[in-house]
Amino acid sequence: MMELKALIFPWLLVDIKLFVFFVVLLNVNLSVSRSLPPDEPINIAIMLPRYPLPSTRGSKPWLVAGRHYPYHLQMVVPAMRIALEKVKNTTLVVPNNISLIVDDTECWLNTAQFAAIDMMYIHKVMAFFGPVCEYALAPVGRFSTRWNLPLITAGGQASGYDDFDQYKLITNLKPPHRKLAHFVAALWKIYEWKRGVIVFHDGDAHIKDEVFMAGGVYDMLEKASGGGYGLNLTFQPFNEFDYSDERYVELLERDVTPYTRGEYSNRYVLSDRLLSIKPS
Numbered sequence: 001m002m003e004l005k006a007l008i009f010p011w012l013l014v015d016i017k018l019f020v021f022f023v024v025l026l027n028v029n030l031s032v033s034r035s036l037p038p039d040e041p042i043n044i045a046i047m048l049p050r051y052p053l054p055s056t057r058g059s060k061p062w063l064v065a066g067r068h069y070p071y072h073l074q075m076v077v078p079a080m081r082i083a084l085e086k087v088k089n090t091t092l093v094v095p096n097n098i099s100l101i102v103d104d105t106e107c108w109l110n111t112a113q114f115a116a117i118d119m120m121y122i123h124k125v126m127a128f129f130g131p132v133c134e135y136a137l138a139p140v141g142r143f144s145t146r147w148n149l150p151l152i153t154a155g156g157q158a159s160g161y162d163d164f165d166q167y168k169l170i171t172n173l174k175p176p177h178r179k180l181a182h183f184v185a186a187l188w189k190i191y192e193w194k195r196g197v198i199v200f201h202d203g204d205a206h207i208k209d210e211v212f213m214a215g216g217v218y219d220m221l222e223k224a225s226g227g228g229y230g231l232n233l234t235f236q237p238f239n240e241f242d243y244s245d246e247r248y249v250e251l252l253e254r255d256v257t258p259y260t261r262g263e264y265s266n267r268y269v270l271s272d273r274l275l276s277i278k279p280s
């Protein structure tokens, strides 16, 4: 848990600084390119999930309760307000009233697409911040192309977003998974590795960040192996919230432990530790 926070927090800071930067940039551009009448308000849509995310959808289990993402509304909206205040304090001030129109996407495609339509036709927004969740972003990204409105997000990393015709007005603040895949492929080549297993969490129905990340890397290495790397590459999904997940334990025992080196590779230590936390 601590490591997770340590990983997420620097990203959050980077994102917020970039948000501030983009707010400034956006307002300058809008006031120049559209010659907005000074009494016309500038509405900016913020579409992110509120914390906590619902753990059931209808009667169906959906997400493990308490899942935490670095882009919940409660974290980003205060930062956006500070950003706006900074913009208003600078010489870049536009006379127009700037409002943030906030809506909860629930990280869900359906909610996000209806919210986007309200944002456009009721609030007449001029830009979107978010959605970030990969599935929720897809329809809003396509609308933004159609409506010619900029969309800024810390998501959109899945390889589907490489389709620039569909999503040409999305600006990503994080690198696409394609970049990670290039890095892993290069590493593979340097060390002349021959056998690989891509292990990833696959338990949430509507947020598949890990699947998209693993998929991007897998696809690229597969392509690379077609190109003569001679890789033996397989993949193994498991549920990281379920310690009794047999697939994970078996994978470690069968494919990882016997072939790896180091302190934790001892077959005994590993299987004892994992099996001891299985419910009896």
Ligand SMILES: *[C@@H]1O[C@H](CO)[C@@H](O)[C@H](O)[C@H]1NC(C)=O
Binding pocket: 038, 039, 040, 041, 095, 096, 097
């Ligand atoms: C901004 O909003 C306030 C409060 O709604 C209003 O009094 C003011 O006239 C608006 N300013 C402009 C420039 O539209």
Ligand SMILES: *[C@@H]1O[C@H](CO)[C@@H](O)[C@H](O)[C@H]1NC(C)=O
Binding pocket: 082, 083, 085, 086, 089
């Ligand atoms: C904006 O300016 C006011 C007045 O000078 C100041 O109190 C406030 O802290 C400034 N806000 C930011 C975010 O810099």
Ligand SMILES: *[C@@H]1O[C@H](CO)[C@@H](O)[C@H](O)[C@H]1NC(C)=O
Binding pocket: 195, 232, 233, 255
């Ligand atoms: C890939 O590796 C696995 C595990 O080491 C082995 O069972 C399988 O036969 C290998 N496949 C190929 C095509 O070499």
